Amino acid sequence: MLALLLVFVAGCSLFNRRPTGDAGALLAEGEAKIKAGDFAGATPLLEQAVQIDPALVRARFLLGNAYAQTGRPDEAIAQFREVLRLEPQNAPAHTNLGVALYQKGQLDAAIASFQQALQLDPEDAETHYLLGAAYVQQRKFDEGMAEFDAALERNPELAEAYVGQGSVYLEQERPGEAVSVLERAVQLKPGLPEAWFALGNAYFRMGDRTKAKAALERFLTLNPPPDRAAQAQELLRQLQE
Numbered sequence: 001m002l003a004l005l006l007v008f009v010a011g012c013s014l015f016n017r018r019p020t021g022d023a024g025a026l027l028a029e030g031e032a033k034i035k036a037g038d039f040a041g042a043t044p045l046l047e048q049a050v051q052i053d054p055a056l057v058r059a060r061f062l063l064g065n066a067y068a069q070t071g072r073p074d075e076a077i078a079q080f081r082e083v084l085r086l087e088p089q090n091a092p093a094h095t096n097l098g099v100a101l102y103q104k105g106q107l108d109a110a111i112a113s114f115q116q117a118l119q120l121d122p123e124d125a126e127t128h129y130l131l132g133a134a135y136v137q138q139r140k141f142d143e144g145m146a147e148f149d150a151a152l153e154r155n156p157e158l159a160e161a162y163v164g165q166g167s168v169y170l171e172q173e174r175p176g177e178a179v180s181v182l183e184r185a186v187q188l189k190p191g192l193p194e195a196w197f198a199l200g201n202a203y204f205r206m207g208d209r210t211k212a213k214a215a216l217e218r219f220l221t222l223n224p225p226p227d228r229a230a231q232a233q234e235l236l237r238q239l240q241e
Helices: 021-035 039-052 057-069 073-086 091-103 107-120 125-137 141-154 159-171 175-188 193-206 209-220 226-240
Strands: none
Touching (some): 021 039, 057 091, 091 107, 125 159, 141 159, 175 193
């Protein structure tokens, strides 16, 4: 599976109302924890904020992000849908709803959410990438590649989109082309596990055992999920034969 990206909105322009009082203080503290990557710590603060002020859209949006980042997609979906009930034109909420639906395996619904987001903000590179990733999961490789291309037209440094292209090339048995884009991905974002796994796979298919071994070993240092780690270890075992 390709990497999922959640939209994090720094400013307040997309949200109707500035918070005040206790809800505002809780939102500020929760947002600080989100920025620090402490999604579990942010969750109870943001939950309290929306209990105090149920119409506080920014708190709901960030709470949805926290739920999505901590493996609670159903609760994330509920928060993003409530944001969209309050603000139907909120493009980031459409995008993040799509991410949560993608996490649930509801690919048609995720695609519809990404498409709605792009109708509102056609220049959003991350949403083009996410739409492409959903298409790839449905094995619609031409549509996926078109979205990855669109993402890179808007942001040539979006490493995940190069990984998306590489994944399509690997599916099409074009490992040389995969290596070209995946090397660019790891240059841009050396800590992206999916890039190293795909690059190791591409080198493996090309018969470059030394580079495949190095890429897969680098992948294993990045705390990958157990299933992916097992796949990498199997490839490394085959390289030793």
